[in-house]
Amino acid sequence: MGIRFQVLVRLKGGVLDVQGKAIESGLRDKKFDNLKNIRVGRAIELDVEGVSKDAAWAQVDEVCKLLLANPVIEQYEIREVE
Amino acid sequence: MRVAVVVFPGTNCDQDVLHVFGGLLGAEVFPVWHRDRDLKRADLVVLPGGFSYGDYLRTGALAKLSPVMDSVREFAGKGGRVLGICNGFQILCEAGLLPGALLENVGRRFLSQFVRIRVESTVGFFTAGREGGGVITCPIAHFQGNYFADEETLKEIEDNRQVVFRYCDPHGVVEAGTLECNVNGSRNAIAGVSNRAGNVVGLMPHPERAVEAVIGYVGGESGLEPFRAVCKS
Numbered sequence: 001m002g003i004r005f006q007v008l009v010r011l012k013g014g015v016l017d018v019q020g021k022a023i024e025s026g027l028r029d030k031k032f033d034n035l036k037n038i039r040v041g042r043a044i045e046l047d048v049e050g051v052s053k054d055a056a057w058a059q060v061d062e063v064c065k066l067l068l069a070n071p072v073i074e075q076y077e078i079r080e081v082e
Numbered sequence: 083m084r085v086a087v088v089v090f091p092g093t094n095c096d097q098d099v100l101h102v103f104g105g106l107l108g109a110e111v112f113p114v115w116h117r118d119r120d121l122k123r124a125d126l127v128v129l130p131g132g133f134s135y136g137d138y139l140r141t142g143a144l145a146k147l148s149p150v151m152d153s154v155r156e157f158a159g160k161g162g163r164v165l166g167i168c169n170g171f172q173i174l175c176e177a178g179l180l181p182g183a184l185l186e187n188v189g190r191r192f193l194s195q196f197v198r199i200r201v202e203s204t205v206g207f208f209t210a211g212r213e214g215g216g217v218i219t220c221p222i223a224h225f226q227g228n229y230f231a232d233e234e235t236l237k238e239i240e241d242n243r244q245v246v247f248r249y250c251d252p253h254g255v256v257e258a259g260t261l262e263c264n265v266n267g268s269r270n271a272i273a274g275v276s277n278r279a280g281n282v283v284g285l286m287p288h289p290e291r292a293v294e295a296v297i298g299y300v301g302g303e304s305g306l307e308p309f310r311a312v313c314k315s
Binding site for chain 2: 014015016018019021022066067068070072073
């Protein structure tokens with residue numbers, strides 16, 4: 001059995017999130033005009049097999065930097081899930 | 083002049099680029115499949131437009147992991163000239179060969195239209211001969227063309243004159259604050275940038291689609307000049 005991880009990738013604070021803006025304006029049309037600062041991210045889940053917990057964390061961090069997140073515009077957060 | 087045109091799964095502007103360099107300008111052109119590592123003694127490597135890997139994850143993100151990109155990185159590191167157009171620009175940014183990133187267009191529309199871009203700098207090899215600047219009219223076709231770089235990077239690339247093209251109006255005036263001019267909302271209306279050394283250049287617009295007056299529509303053949311200059315230099 002591998003260790004299951006969830007990676008949350010979000011746009012950094014200063015980066016305009018046009019999807020979030022579109023969602024906000026759609027909801028505003030339905031009178032949810034008090035919902036603000038909607039930001040859209042991405043959740044990526046994966047199993048890491050055959051290595052220790054520490055090595056698994058290091059590996060997930062490595063692939064976040066390599067591919068899953070673009071450090072120019074995004075930040076990421078790694079969680080271990082059951 | 084030997085021009086390698088890299089083809090990823092989903093690339094769709096490779097034939098246009100092969101035609102410009104091979105058909106119109108008489109260069110020796112050849113496609114290089116993304117699984118290959120051999121750039122076959124190319125003088126110039128072009129990453130053409132398209133939707134490599136279906137734009138999965140982020141535009142250009144998966145393409146940067148293709149084997150050919152190791153060779154492109156090495157080639158660029160030695161001063162080899164690399165040009166990325168549209169998706170090719172996105173790939174070069176993802177690969178870290180160019181500064182910044184391309185976000186979704188501010189208006190959240192796929193933009194398929196003609197734009198005007200002003201030559202801003204001769205640091206990049208693609209505009210090296212254009213001291214007089216000038217305006218190119220050519221199409222764009224993208225959903226993620228909104229150039230982004232943080233303030234620090236932006237200052238750096240402006241100071242080093244790495245901004246190669248900016249979106250402008252018909253008179254060559256740049257109005258970064260209006261979407262009529264800066265159609266996708268790019269920072270500082272940036273349409274193309276180079277690396278510090280100038281041997282890697284990327285741009286969102288498609289000058290290779292405005293190279294023959296007979297089919298260039300409003301763009302005429304205004305896109306041809308930089309390709310021609312590259313072949314001569």
